[in-house]
Amino acid sequence: MIVLDNVSHDYGGGPLFRDVSLRLEQGSFHFLTGPSGAGKSTFLKLCYGELQPSAGQVSVLGRDLGQMTRDQLAETRQRIGVVHQDCQFLDHLTVEQNVGLPLTTTGRELTESDLTDLLGWVGLGEHAKALPPTLSGGERQRASLARAVIVAPTLLLADEPTGNLDWEMSQRLLMLMVELNRMGTAIVIATHDMNLIRFAKAHVNARVLRFSGRKLQIAGAEL
Numbered sequence: 001m002i003v004l005d006n007v008s009h010d011y012g013g014g015p016l017f018r019d020v021s022l023r024l025e026q027g028s029f030h031f032l033t034g035p036s037g038a039g040k041s042t043f044l045k046l047c048y049g050e051l052q053p054s055a056g057q058v059s060v061l062g063r064d065l066g067q068m069t070r071d072q073l074a075e076t077r078q079r080i081g082v083v084h085q086d087c088q089f090l091d092h093l094t095v096e097q098n099v100g101l102p103l104t105t106t107g108r109e110l111t112e113s114d115l116t117d118l119l120g121w122v123g124l125g126e127h128a129k130a131l132p133p134t135l136s137g138g139e140r141q142r143a144s145l146a147r148a149v150i151v152a153p154t155l156l157l158a159d160e161p162t163g164n165l166d167w168e169m170s171q172r173l174l175m176l177m178v179e180l181n182r183m184g185t186a187i188v189i190a191t192h193d194m195n196l197i198r199f200a201k202a203h204v205n206a207r208v209l210r211f212s213g214r215k216l217q218i219a220g221a222e223l
């Protein structure tokens with residue numbers, strides 16, 4: 001699903017992380033933790049080809065990202081749902097149009113009831129016709145998650161998807177990701193929230209990857 005082979009990254013000021021090799025299997029569930037600035041967002045960007053590593057190889061969904069043509073990269077990205085830390089929307093489209101966009105732009109069918117169910121699940125039923133600039137930070141995060149999961153992606157990469165949410169809504173969104181994982185989607189969530197990780201571990205076989213000392217390691221069972 002995701003294979004990193006001796007991956008290092010450096011933005012120009014010295015290595016952020018070095019010689020990371022790991023394999024995340026199909027249908028797996030991982031959290032990505034570590035101090036602020038350790039490289040969690042960078043890692044996620046490497047996994048969907050927004051960044052190329054300074055050294056090493058990243059393969060996603062069976063293909064080496066560094067060898068892909070633009071068309072192959074676009075095709076691969078259609079199978080990856082991404083929740084960015086700074087959620088961007090098309091501000092002239094409504095929330096429901098934004099959430100449905102990954103389906104409509106790829107010619108896939110979108111039923112009104114699926115969209116209504118999903119918006120209801122993330123607590124945005126009443127904001128379906130709103131424009132994104134009128135949403136709060138937490139509402140934007142929820143819309144961003146809905147947009148990422150609507151295609152039932154093979155892989156979901158989520159960068160602090162619950163950062164602006166209260167605990168009840170965080171649990172609700174986590175359960176949405178757990179359900180998606182049960183249907184086969186591999187999930188990687190970058191988070192600082194240890195309570196979220198503990199909560200998840202009660203529902204799913206989640207592993208924790210931790211950045212420490214310029215390395216990325218599987219954390220022990222202590223969490």
Ligand SMILES: Nc1ncnc2c1ncn2[C@@H]1O[C@H](COP(=O)(O)OP(=O)(O)OP(=O)(O)O)[C@@H](O)[C@H]1O
Binds near residue numbers: 016034035036039040
């Ligand atoms: N485009 C860039 N150019 C130069 N430096 C960058 C760039 N993007 C990120 N960095 C730096 O790389 C380091 C890692 O950033 P990254 O966003 O991956 O960390 P993070 O672990 O996700 O942090 P946080 O938990 O605060 O979101 C930071 O020091 C950041 O300033």
